[in-house]
Amino acid sequence: MELRSHAVTRGVERAPNRSLFYAMGYTEEELSRPLIGVVSAHSEIVPGHIHLDKIADAVKAGVRMAGGTPILIPAIGVCDGIAMGHIGMKYSLASRELIADSVETMAMAHCLDGLVLVPNCDKIVPGMIMAAARLDIPAIVCSGGPMLAGVDNGEEISLSKLFEAVGARKVNAITDADLKRIEMDACPGCGSCAGMYTANSMNCLAEALGIALPGNGTIPAVMAARIQLAKHAGMHIMDLIQKGITARQIITPAAIKNALACDMALGCSTNSVLHLLAISREAGVPLDLATIADVSAKTPNLCHLAPAGPAHIQDLHAAGGIPAVLAELAKGGFIDPSLITATGKTVQENLAGASNKNPAVIRPIENPYSTTGGIAVLWGNIAKEGCVVKRSAVADEMLVHSGPARVFDSEDEAITAIYAGRIVSGDVVVIRYEGPKGGPGMREMLNPTSALAGMGLDRSVALITDGRFSGASRGASIGHVCPEAAAGGEIGLVVEGDTILIDIPNGKINALVSDEEFTARRGRQIMPAPAITSGWLARYARGCAGANAGAVMK
Numbered sequence: 001m002e003l004r005s006h007a008v009t010r011g012v013e014r015a016p017n018r019s020l021f022y023a024m025g026y027t028e029e030e031l032s033r034p035l036i037g038v039v040s041a042h043s044e045i046v047p048g049h050i051h052l053d054k055i056a057d058a059v060k061a062g063v064r065m066a067g068g069t070p071i072l073i074p075a076i077g078v079c080d081g082i083a084m085g086h087i088g089m090k091y092s093l094a095s096r097e098l099i100a101d102s103v104e105t106m107a108m109a110h111c112l113d114g115l116v117l118v119p120n121c122d123k124i125v126p127g128m129i130m131a132a133a134r135l136d137i138p139a140i141v142c143s144g145g146p147m148l149a150g151v152d153n154g155e156e157i158s159l160s161k162l163f164e165a166v167g168a169r170k171v172n173a174i175t176d177a178d179l180k181r182i183e184m185d186a187c188p189g190c191g192s193c194a195g196m197y198t199a200n201s202m203n204c205l206a207e208a209l210g211i212a213l214p215g216n217g218t219i220p221a222v223m224a225a226r227i228q229l230a231k232h233a234g235m236h237i238m239d240l241i242q243k244g245i246t247a248r249q250i251i252t253p254a255a256i257k258n259a260l261a262c263d264m265a266l267g268c269s270t271n272s273v274l275h276l277l278a279i280s281r282e283a284g285v286p287l288d289l290a291t292i293a294d295v296s297a298k299t300p301n302l303c304h305l306a307p308a309g310p311a312h313i314q315d316l317h318a319a320g321g322i323p324a325v326l327a328e329l330a331k332g333g334f335i336d337p338s339l340i341t342a343t344g345k346t347v348q349e350n351l352a353g354a355s356n357k358n359p360a361v362i363r364p365i366e367n368p369y370s371t372t373g374g375i376a377v378l379w380g381n382i383a384k385e386g387c388v389v390k391r392s393a394v395a396d397e398m399l400v401h402s403g404p405a406r407v408f409d410s411e412d413e414a415i416t417a418i419y420a421g422r423i424v425s426g427d428v429v430v431i432r433y434e435g436p437k438g439g440p441g442m443r444e445m446l447n448p449t450s451a452l453a454g455m456g457l458d459r460s461v462a463l464i465t466d467g468r469f470s471g472a473s474r475g476a477s478i479g480h481v482c483p484e485a486a487a488g489g490e491i492g493l494v495v496e497g498d499t500i501l502i503d504i505p506n507g508k509i510n511a512l513v514s515d516e517e518f519t520a521r522r523g524r525q526i527m528p529a530p531a532i533t534s535g536w537l538a539r540y541a542r543g544c545a546g547a548n549a550g551a552v553m554k
């Protein structure tokens with residue numbers, strides 16, 4: 001069988017190349033087998049990655065069992081929780097591009113035959129899948145798995161509860177001792193933070209896309225089943241190479257639609273919109289916000305996991321995991337079960353035996369939380385190219401809301417005002433110049449949304465931004481406003497006191513401002529200088545295609 005790696009291992013001319021493998025202890029037998037890159041984001045700065053060395057070792061064991069030669073390759077990864085609330089978060093989304101580019105570089109430079117990608121947290125999962133789609137070689141994602149929920153006073157909690165506790169402390173609703181107790185309880189060990197936040201959203205959607213094996217999204221990081229999953233991933237990559245099944249034969253337009261339907265059913269992080277747009281772009285699959293809105297309008301929402309409800313990923317796993325969710329969607333005709341996946345089998349074949357074991361965690365398709373999906377897309381005169389909201393985490397009374405704009409040119413200004421008690425019931429907080437170009441880096445506004453929730457304002461205050469939100473954000477938090485203020489978007493022309501009208505069920509968001517008034521304001525507008533003007537992030541900002549395109553580098 002002709003292999004990519006023969007370009008570095010076969011022929012007289014490649015004696016030097018082979019010699020460098022021998023220098024590392026590889027044998028001739030190992031060089032005669034398919035070379036499999038095991039791309040591990042193991043590090044000691046991300047709780048979701050602290051154990052990935054064990055996962056990667058298990059993947060390598062599986063590759064060897066199936067007759068391949070595994071080769072460990074490193075990838076970087078940002079911990080969004082540690083980066084949150086300061087300049088660090090400006091680097092998070094942009095790091096996704098670095099990850100995709102570095103995986104591409106390593107796979108192409110060494111002519112690897114296939115990849116098993118070992119991510120876990122927010123930007124590393126999409127970055128690695130983007131690389132697989134771009135390279136179009138056999139690839140499987142095997143994530144590190146979700147963290148268990150913590151237990152605080154008998155209640156299952158996770159990171160969103162702690163971020164909201166900060167807001168509660170600021171208004172003296174809890175004591176320093178309460179906050180310290182929650183701080184020590186919220187994150188009990190390794191894995192991606194335990195709610196349906198961005199990491200778990202993307203790990204579940206990797207499974208729905210078919211690029212990861214069943215169980216990838218929900219088997220807890222600490223379970224032996226995660227090690228077994230990793231070994232099977234190492235074995236299955238050899239099968240995909242044998243059958244010539246490459247990433248784009250899995251990441252097809254129909255598979256993207258399956259992932260979108262699962263996204264809407266699960267109530268995933270709004271970051272999934274950015275990442276599915278970016279993955280689609282790399283796979284050559286056309287996708288836009290209008291298509292996402294169409295899928296949302298007709299796909300029921302079946303899960304309310306933290307922060308939208310009390311259940312965590314371990315509860316989703318116990319209820320049957322993504323196979324159970326996909327089986328419910330298949331019953332209603334909301335997914336295409338005929339598609340090939342990383343198991344080498346179809347979705348339908350993978351779903352054999354899948355069942356919904358807990359209708360309180362996964363609503364049956366006949367009794368959804370809503371007939372529309374967890375993420376809604378809105379358009380209007382301050383978001384002419386769209387914006388998104390995690391509708392499944394918005395209180396009913398906030399689905400339609402109007403109120404006075406409270407305008408801030410950065411997250412930092414807004415959080416200062418919120419903590420100082422200057423935001424009151426009915427207000428619409430508008431945070432701009434936090435987009436991909438303007439921030440730069442499109443920060444997640446978890447601190448402002450958690451402060452509002454912790455202060456009990458999430459049922460009466462809305463927040464709009466050209467930045468984005470964490471998967472742990474809840475409330476009427478409307479993000480990804482396009483065009484962003486720094487690109488001339490009307491969100492940059494909103495002034496204090498403008499009336500903002502939000503209508504999530506009808507997909508509308510407008511300021512009661514005439515076109516003429518906007519034009520007059522544009523003539524007077526003074527845009528703030530971007531906070532970072534040199535280095536990687538400045539380059540990313542200059543080359544970013546904007547949130548509407550998935551915030552990818554052009």
Ligand SMILES: CC(C)(O)[C@@H](O)C(=O)O
Binds near residue numbers: 159444471
């Ligand atoms: C810190 C979190 C929870 O990872 C957040 O960044 C997210 O996007 O979900």
Ligand SMILES: [Mg+2]
Binds near residue numbers: 122444
């Ligand atoms: Mg995040």
